[in-house]
Every structure is written in structure tokens, then in C-alpha cells.
Amino acid sequence: MEWFFPEDAAEAARCVQEEGVVPHGGGTMLCRGDLSRIRGMVDLSRTGLSGLRREGETFFLGATTTFSEAARALRTCGAAPALSRALGIAAATPLRNRITVGGSIASFPLWSDLMGPLLALGSSIHLRGRVAKTVPLEEYVTTPDLRRGTLVTGCSFSDRPWRVWYHREVRVRFDYPAFTLTLLALVEEECVKELRAVLVGCRNRFSRMTEIEEALRGFPLGTELPGGLGRRFDVAFSERPHGSAAYLREIAGVWMERGLNALLGNGKDR
């Protein structure tokens, strides 16, 4: 295996187009994997792809920004609180100091704390290399061909005054989550104008819960939520160390109801 140390993104993008050559952000996924098929690794630390930048209402997070750096930068400017909170509690301190935004997008592990908030925010992914364009995150994660020979240079999203709620289903604090649940609500005149609900960690990796989003459009805040919302979305799990598929589906329903109640309802347990 050979290492490449490009000095800028253009050079890095050229490197990753070669067969068997992969980008290296923080390396936490690569360290655990089988290196026998990797012919070369491209260290991105000198490419200047790090940091949070704002252009008008749009925020741009560079690919090599670590979770710790991203959480701190977002917190400092008060942007995307769901994302900032999720990144600030993901994994553990030494890993948050190493895991990068770009690496986590490209590898999309089932336990990702990044992808739920990014999907809910309607983020776009910036690519260079074999494919050089900006695509919606949903398209990127569902189109494997976009990942071959391309380099994620960052992601962008527009922030709005969302009310946010985020949950990671873990057995103990430092555990990988079985799933994460992100709820974002835009409220106008005490009614829900727009709701976004994303679950990450299910059999299809993620699920946008449009049934719930539509059911609660126009919902008056602070009133009792309709019953049975936890069963009103279609999501399936695989058997996991955290529990059986049936258990995880039930728990996801419970947390969905709790989250919606905390975010929009009257706060009383049903």
C-alpha cells in the first residue's frame, strides 16, 4: 500500500480516481477494515478541506472537519443545533477528535450520529474527482456509483429556526447507537408549518418518516398529540446486539412519540 499526501483538493481528487485508492480523513473506519484490497490511501489533512463557512443562509462544512471541531464551530455561531448536539455526543472524545464529516458521509456507518441531522436538514454533498458536482445527500447515499472514484469535499445546508429534538438509542453512554432519531419542526403562528423526521440505523440505513411529517402538518402546538403515532410509520430493523428487530421497532415507536410530545405536544406522558 502506498500513501499519497496531496497539498490541495484538486490533487486529492486526481489520486482517488485510481483503482484501489481511497481517501483518508480521520481513518477510524479504515483502521478497522481489511486493508488487503487497498492499493493506496490519500491523506487529506493538508488539503485545506477543514472548517465551517457561512455564505448567506447557507453553511458549508469541510470534509476533513472533525466531529469535535464541527460541534464547537456550530455551537459558537448557534447554527444547526440538532447537528451540533449530535456531533458533540457521538462516539467518545478521542474518536470525535478524529472522525471527520467527509469520512462519515462517505462510509455512512449504521451507527452514524451525523447522517440523521444532515438528512433532516436537506443537506447537499459536494463531490470532486470522477464525478464533480453537488448532489442532495439522499441521492448520494442511495447511488453507490457516486462514491466510486470521487472525493467528498464537504456538505452544505441551509439553517432555519427549527425546533429540534434528537435521540440516540444506546445501552450505555459510550455505546454505538442502535438507531438515531432526528426531529426538526418549523412553527408559525403556534402551528406546525413543516416537520422533518429521520431515523438512521434501520434495515434500509435510514428512513424519512413522511407519514408522520404529513400527519402533523398544521398541528396546533401544546395540544394532545394524536394516539398511535409510534406505529404510524413503516420502518424495519435487523437483529442487532442492542436487541431483536421487533424490540428495536417497538422502542423506535416509543421514542418517536416521546420526541414529538416533547417537541410539539403538551409535554405530558401519555
Added chain:
Amino acid sequence: MQGRFRVNGKEALWTFEAGATLLDVLRENGVTEVKEGCREGHCGCCAVLLEGVLVDSCQVFAATAMEREITTSRGLGNLRAPSAVQQSFVDAGAVQCGFCTPGMVLATHALLEEHPEPTEEEIAAGLDGNLCRCTGYVKIAEAVRLASERRGTGGSCGGGCGDGGGCGA
């Protein structure tokens, strides 16, 4: 491949496999205060400071740490001149088998650099990547609070010399 490393202020030229982790390269070259635990980034026994940032060396390829400053627990102080954090771990009885201690000390150092007077929540978050199977964390958290106080007053001896920690040792 060959690379130049800076460990605790000293330069070294080491030969290693391209896919080797920083943990392996450090230990193969005698930096054995960096402990091998889970090798999965769970336990924090192999923690080092890379350019001042706490990382698990088992999750870092050595190639990416070349030419960068690496600090281990030995770089913070020694038996004759321990750092405030190291002495606080001794004084609080926060060491039992000692296997996790180098990582705990570095995590505490990194935490106090960012939060000189950490809250309980910040202590829990700062040490969330370090596991101890002996102590139950109570005395470790106590050591962190003690180190915070001592760093605030500039001392490390804890008053054993009769100077109330103000001797600067």
C-alpha cells in the same frame, strides 16, 4: 516505509509498515507507556495527544502522524517532577491496576486545557473515551477535580511538602 516522528519533544526516524497504526509503531519503538487495549477505539488505553488533541493511537495510521507532535503520559511529567494531573491521580488514589492510567491522565490533561474548571458533566464527557475496570470512576473524577484546583494554584505536590501546594513542584 520510513518516517520522522516527534515524541515528547524528541525526534526519531522509524521504519514501519504502511498500514501500521500509531499504537504499534510507538510500542515497537519502546514507547510502552502507550498501552494496547481493545484496538477498536473503545477503551482509551492507547490515548496520546496528537498536536495537543486527544486521540486513540489504535485508530490513527502511523503514516498520518509523521512530522507531528506526539505527547504521551511520559511527556507530561516524570517521577521526580510529576504534572499536577499525574500527582493528583496518585493523591486521590485513582490508580489501581494502572493499565488505564496513562490514557486517563492524558484525557484529564486535554480536558483541563479546554475546561480549566470542568463541571461534572464536562468531566464525564472529557473522560467518556477512557474505560477503567477497577475503580468505578469515583476516585478518577476526584483526581480530575483535584488537578483542576492545583493547576489553578500552579502547584502539583498537593501540599505534601507543607507548602499547601504552593511550592510549584
